[in-house]
Amino acid sequence: MPHFHDPVARLDGAIKRYGRLTALDGADLQLRRGELLALLGPNGAGKTTAIALLLGLIRADAGTAELFGQEPQRIEARRRIGVMLQNAELPPTLRVGELLRLTASYYPAPRALAESAELAGVADLLRRPYAKLSGGQQRRVQFALALCGRPELLFLDEPTVGMDVEARQQLWAAIRRLVAEGCSVLLTTHYLEEAEALADRVCVMSRGRMIHEGTVEALRARVALRRVRCLSTLSVEAVRDWPEVSEVRRDRERLHIATAAAEAVVRRLLDADPRLRELEVQRAGLAEAFTELTRDAAAAADTDQREAA
Structure with a gap:
């Protein structure tokens, strides 16, 4: 019997090659019950391949992929998931209500049509032909189709593009409500604020490998940068010359400074400008952490390739 704490989806040392291209290079991933895991990475990092493995659309060349402890191709596992991919080909002439009824019929215990429509915000679109909807409306319908089967695990691949x-x-x-009900969610997104707003954990991919896994806070902590903001008459040129300053810009009267030595910069600011006001110090956001992490991983990979050559 599967234990409650067993992962609902798992990659273990997964390798996938397309000719000479290695899309996944020993990828490890675990998604637990009732959590939202955001899978982040630049284009070509391997996110789509990782999801395709877990959905059973492709098979790994080495390593394993599991859904609910089973092979992802097994119908028993697939009936327990909902999927919203970046590209969806749906019958354009069917009305939204017809699409929902048809999709729900594939599942053993689907949600009521009205509940699915309300959750996804498409209750006012049920009589509209799918092809007549805007791009954002079509994405909401695709979300409704993904959740209508009452899935235990939801795959959301760039769900809010076009909205x-x-x-x-x-x-x-709606995603928060599903997670509160115990649904697990694997989310890929290019909107870092989306991961910051929703994720329990984030997993960062680069060149087919998982290079970081942990909470959003832990990812932020990997970056030493702090953001210092203040109202000051000091010039950008003067502050840029300080050795502790990584970056500085002015927005009207306000200086925005990026630094890995916030205390030293704050002391210099107070010494240099006695009339300094509205001083704020913040940790770098997820965007900075993500950029720095993937840049470091790419540089390390390039070094390894040169040494191996």
Whole structure:
């Protein structure tokens, strides 16, 4: 019998090659029950290949992929998941309500149509033909189709692309509700604020490998940069010359400084400008952490390749 704490999805040393290209290079991943894991990485990092393995769309050349402790190709495992991929080919002439009824019929215990439509924010679109919808509306319908089977595990691949800010916020609220109900979610996104807002854990990929895995806070902590902001009459040129300053810019009266030595910079600011006001120091955001981490991993990989040559 599977234990409650067993992972609902797992990659263990997964390798996938396409000719001379290695898309996954020994990837390890575990998704636990009731958590949202954000899978991050630049284009070509291997995120789509990792998801395709877990969905059973392709098989690994080496290593293993499991859904609920089973091979992902098994129908018993696939009936327990919902999927929203970046590209979806749906019958354009069917109305939204017809698409929902059809998709729900594939599952043993689906949600009621009205519940799925309300959760995804498409209740006002049920009588509309799918092809007549805007790109953002179509994404909401695809989300409704992904959750209508009451899945235990939801794959969301760039779910909010093409949505306006309000629609994105509504989708975030729906995702939080599903996670609160115990659904596990594997999310890939290019919007780092989306991962920051939703994820329990983040896994960063670069060149087919997992280079970081942990909480959003732990990822931020990997980066020493701090953001210092203040109202000051000091010139950008003067502050740029300070050895502790990585970057500085001015937005009207406000200076924005990036530094790995915030205390030293704050002391210099107070010494140099007695009239300094509204001083703030913040840790770097997820975007800075992600950029620095993937840049370091790429540089290390290039070094390894040169040494091996």
